[in-house]
Amino acid sequence: MDNRLADMEVFTRVIATGSFSAAARQLGQTPSAVSRAVTRLEDRLRVRLLVRSTRSLTPTPEGEAYLAEARALLDQLEDMEGRIAQRARTPRGLLRVSATVGFGAMVVVPLVPGFLEAYPQVELDLTLSDAVVDLWQERTDIALRSGRLKSSALKARRLAAMRRVVVASPDYLARRGIPRVPADLEGHACLRYNFMAPEWPFHDPRTGERILQPVRGPLAASDGTILRQACLAGLGLMWSGDAVIAGDIAKGRLVEVLPDFADPEPETIHAVFAGHPHLATRIRAFVDYLQANIGKRMPGKEREPWQDERG
Known part of the structure; x- marks a missing residue:
C-alpha cells in the first residue's frame, strides 16, 4: 500500500533543500529512498514533476502546481493534528461512569457538581446500578467497583476503603430484639440483594474464622436504595x-449490630477502566478528582494512596 502523504512530504522537502541527499538527511532516509518516493509520485500522476541535472533539481510547471497544493494540504494536516493534540490535553467530551446505587448516590453524586465546575467541557453520563457492568459491551469509560477484582485487561485505581456492617432501625430492634451472634439472624427479617447468595459473611473474633450465615427475610431487591428505605x-x-448508611447511623435512624463480628478487613473501592497508553484526559481527570475528594464523603476514613494496579 502506498503512503501518499509520506511521498508528498518527501517531495516538498526535496524542493525546500534543493537535493535528494539533503532531503534524505533531514528525513532520516537514504538518497535512493527519497528518489524512489519522487518517482512513485511521478508514476502515479503520470507527469514529470522535476527536471534533474547534475547540479540542480528544478520543478516543472506540473511540479510547481503540485508543490503548492501539497504544501497547503500538509499545512492543513499539521494544523489539524495540533488542534487534536490540544483538545486531548484539555478534559472534554462525553464521560460514561457506572457506580453502585447506594455508593453512587451517597458518595459519588455529591462530588459531581465540583467536578463539572472544575471541568466545564466534560459531559458526565452517570449510571447507578448494582449489577456488574461490562465496560466493553456497555460502552462505559469508568466503573466504580467494590471488593476483590478479577484479573483482566482493565486498569484499576484504588480510591477508598469501606466497612460492611449490619444495621437496623431502632424501632425494629425494639420489636424484635438485638442479635448478639450471627446465628441469631435465623430468627430475624433480613433484607438482601436478589443477585447475591442468601448469606452474609462474618468474622469470628475468637477463632479468626470466616462465617457465612444463611439469612431470610420478606424482601430481596436489586437496588440498595430500596433495601435502605425498607430498613429505615x-x-x-x-x-x-458503611459509607452508604453513615449519615443514618450518625442521626440515629439506623443502629449497627454485631459489630464484633464485622470483617476487620475493609472492602476496597476501585475505579476500573480500560488501560491505554494514551488515556483520555477526561478519564484521568475524573479518577484524579475522586481520589482527591472521595475521602471527604467516607465515614472517618483516610484516603487511600494513589496507585496503579491490575484489576
Missing part, C-alpha cells in the same frame, strides 16, 4: 457498606 421503615436488618 423498620422492615428488617440490612447488610451494607
